[in-house]
Amino acid sequence: MKKREKTIITYCVIYLLWHTTTAFSAGAPFRQLQEDTPLIKVINPLTKDENFIIQTNETLIGTKFNATVWIYNVEDLFAYQVRLNINDTWLNITSAWLPKGDPNWVFDGKMTVGLNPRYYDNDNDGLRESVLIGDSLLKGAETFSGSGLLGIVEFKIVNTPTVNESVNLTIELSDTIILNSSLAIMPHTLVNGNYKYTRIPLPSAWLEANPSNIQFSCNKLAVGKRFNVTIFLKNLNPLWYLINASFFLKFNPHLINLSDYTKEPAWNHVNLAFENGGISVSLKNPTQNLYGNFSLITLTFLIKYQANHPVTNETTLEIVNASLFGYFQKISLGPSISSKIIIEGLLPKPWLEVSPSNIYIRSAPPSSMGQNFTVNIVIKNLDALWKLKSITLTLTFNQTLLRILSIAEGTFLPSFNPTTFGHVISDGEITINQSFTNYPTQYPSGEGIIATIVFQIIYQGPPLQTDRSNITITKVNLRDIDKDIIPVDTNKILHGIYQIKSLKTSTISLTANATSVKIGTYINLSGAITPGISNVNVTIFYRKQNEEWAVLTTIKTNSTGYYTYAWKVTQAGIFQIKASWLGDADHEGAESNIITFIVEQESLSMTLTYIFGALILLIIISITMYYIVKKKRFLKHPKR
Numbered sequence: 250m251k252k253r254e255k256t257i258i259t260y261c262v263i264y265l266l267w268h269t270t271t272a273f274s275a276g277a278p279f280r281q282l283q284e285d286t287p288l289i290k291v292i293n294p295l296t297k298d299e300n301f302i303i304q305t306n307e308t309l310i311g312t313k314f315n316a317t318v319w320i321y322n323v324e325d326l327f328a329y330q331v332r333l334n335i336n337d338t339w340l341n342i343t344s345a346w347l348p349k350g351d352p353n354w355v356f357d358g359k360m361t362v363g364l365n366p367r368y369y370d371n372d373n374d375g376l377r378e379s380v381l382i383g384d385s386l387l388k389g390a391e392t393f394s395g396s397g398l399l400g401i402v403e404f405k406i407v408n409t410p411t412v413n414e415s416v417n418l419t420i421e422l423s424d425t426i427i428l429n430s431s432l433a434i435m436p437h438t439l440v441n442g443n444y445k446y447t448r449i450p451l452p453s454a455w456l457e458a459n460p461s462n463i464q465f466s467c468n469k470l471a472v473g474k475r476f477n478v479t480i481f482l483k484n485l486n487p488l489w490y491l492i493n494a495s496f497f498l499k500f501n502p503h504l505i506n507l508s509d510y511t512k513e514p515a516w517n518h519v520n521l522a523f524e525n526g527g528i529s530v531s532l533k534n535p536t537q538n539l540y541g542n543f544s545l546i547t548l549t550f551l552i553k554y555q556a557n558h559p560v561t562n563e564t565t566l567e568i569v570n571a572s573l574f575g576y577f578q579k580i581s582l583g584p585s586i587s588s589k590i591i592i593e594g595l596l597p598k599p600w601l602e603v604s605p606s607n608i609y610i611r612s613a614p615p616s617s618m619g620q621n622f623t624v625n626i627v628i629k630n631l632d633a634l635w636k637l638k639s640i641t642l643t644l645t646f647n648q649t650l651l652r653i654l655s656i657a658e659g660t661f662l663p664s665f666n667p668t669t670f671g672h673v674i675s676d677g678e679i680t681i682n683q684s685f686t687n688y689p690t691q692y693p694s695g696e697g698i699i700a701t702i703v704f705q706i707i708y709q710g711p712p713l714q715t716d717r718s719n720i721t722i723t724k725v726n727l728r729d730i731d732k733d734i735i736p737v738d739t740n741k742i743l744h745g746i747y748q749i750k751s752l753k754t755s756t757i758s759l760t761a762n763a764t765s766v767k768i769g770t771y772i773n774l775s776g777a778i779t780p781g782i783s784n785v786n787v788t789i790f791y792r793k794q795n796e797e798w799a800v801l802t803t804i805k806t807n808s809t810g811y812y813t814y815a816w817k818v819t820q821a822g823i824f825q826i827k828a829s830w831l832g833d834a835d836h837e838g839a840e841s842n843i844i845t846f847i848v849e850q851e852s853l854s855m856t857l858t859y860i861f862g863a864l865i866l867l868i869i870i871s872i873t874m875y876y877i878v879k880k881k882r883f884l885k886h887p888k889r
């Protein structure tokens with residue numbers, strides 16, 4: 250097509266549009282509702298319908314709002330014009346434009362004539378009561394089919410009704426023309442807009458945090474747990490036309506922290522700012538008119554702190570400084586409803602112990618090889634409120650030194666309810682599992698044995714070598730009836746340590762100077778430790794026949810390892826004695842041979858000697874007396 254020809258056609262269309270208005274408007278055949286014909290409709294962009302309803306107790310003079318004009322179900326649209334008429338007592342048409350750049354525009358992205366709107370103030374009062382908008386494609390351009398935007402008109406409120414009154418107006422379409430690519434006029438249907446302004450206040454809305462109460466009990470580890478709180482807007486009248494909402498959510502940041510949030514899809518713009526003592530939330534530009542009860546945002550919190558039982562902490566999630574705006578006015582709000590977060594202090598934590606925790610074996614090799622020792626795995630400080638259901642624990646040990654001979658279930662948990670018990674032994678590791686078969690009727694509390702393990706010593710090093718194996722509780726997993734983890738006081742877990750020190754051997758000798766002594770006399774005992782070890786204790790034991798061993802004395806060795814002791818025997822009978830020493834850091838102790846000896850009563854000959862001696866004395870005394878008597882007589886009767 251030649252440029253000149255194209256220009257002529259274009260001018261024809263413009264002429265048609267802009268100079269035949271009166272002729273077509275008089276005809277009005279397009280107002281008849283016909284199905285399948287294109288529909289031209291005034292649309293409120295806030296509500297997506299033809300109603301422009303303002304309800305407020307305020308005087309919104311000067312407030313501007315937009316109306317859009319749409320066409321639906323058109324085919325082969327080449328050019329259009331639309332006139333919009335209002336009552337300029339109440340509204341003024343301040344602006345109108347073709348929505349260039351808007352993908353909804355029927356001629357978006359196409360070359361058009363680009364006509365400017367025409368405004369009408371027929372009564373010359375300075376307020377425009379009518380506007381004509383339209384445009385045309387250039388000849389040969391691809392025409393539009395479907396539904397799209399024709400134009401946008403801006404109104405300003407210039408008058409409002411008095412209190413408790415309403416104003417109803419029609420935003421009227423007239424003089425509408427739509428042409429197809431043959432420049433033929435297409436029949437169509439019109440739907441006017443309705444404007445209603447009512448001077449009574451709208452009911453208040455309110456913000457509400459949900460759930461209203463969240464509680465973490467003393468038998469649940471709360472730190473690290475997350476919970477959600479949704480902030481709802483309730484009772485929002487659709488005539489508010491909500492466009493933004495902001496509020497501050499106050500809480501104790503020592504107890505909880507915001508970790509995440511979920512934005513509602515209706516909001517184009519969400520902004521969260523962390524401030525001291527809370528979060529400020531700002532929402533803008535919903536994609537639709539929101540009303541009724543709906544959620545604004547869902548916040549995910551993380552628990553930072555939990556006190557110890559019985560202290561309980563709580564924080565309110567308090568909605569303060571809420572400010573919501575509708576398209577025409579600030580939204581009136583009733584009192585906000587807060588959430589309360591209660592965090593009960595955590596119960597005292599249980600822990601596990603290897604008992605005995607210190608296994609120290611000293612012996613000369615290879616005497617400990619093949620020997621056994623037993624350790625118990627004990628749970629301590631268990632509060633019934635934990636509602637323990639199962640225990641899984643793992644122990645590690647040095648499998649070159651030790652091996653497991655047996656693992657037996659402890660009596661603690663079975664004393665409360667029936668249990669299952671199992672264990673798995675792999676390389677240097679035992680995993681034990683014990684749990685109640687059903688929900689317990691009585692929860693275990695206190696302390697007791699979970700398992701009894703018998704270890705066998707399978708290696709002993711050469712003398713003076715020490716070998717060690719930790720018996721370490723590497724994993725503990727206590728679960729409650731909800732299968733939640735029961736925390737364990739890891740600082741108090743007591744691991745086991747096994748040590749074996751290989752010693753040098755020693756011997757101890759014992760000799761006595763007699764096999765038979767008389768009561769009241771001494772028997773000399775002596776001996777020596779080999780190798781000679783000075784200044785160590787030797788204990789001498791004795792027993793009378795068929796009686797228990799008793800300690801006779803403890804004495805020290807001299808510088809060469811000898812010892813001596815003189816025992817004064819005070820009791821008659823057959824005695825046995827032995828000596829032993831406990832060993833020292835490097836030597837195994839030893840026990841001597843047993844010596845038997847007799848302690849005799851005083852002998853019969855001795856007794857006779859005494860009697861004989863007494864007789865002789867008596868005789869001497871008798872003879873002496875005789876001579877004394879005889880001499881006295883001689884002195885009385887001299888010279889007889």
Ligand SMILES: [Ca+2]
Nearest residue numbers: 337370374376
């Ligand atoms: Ca006017």
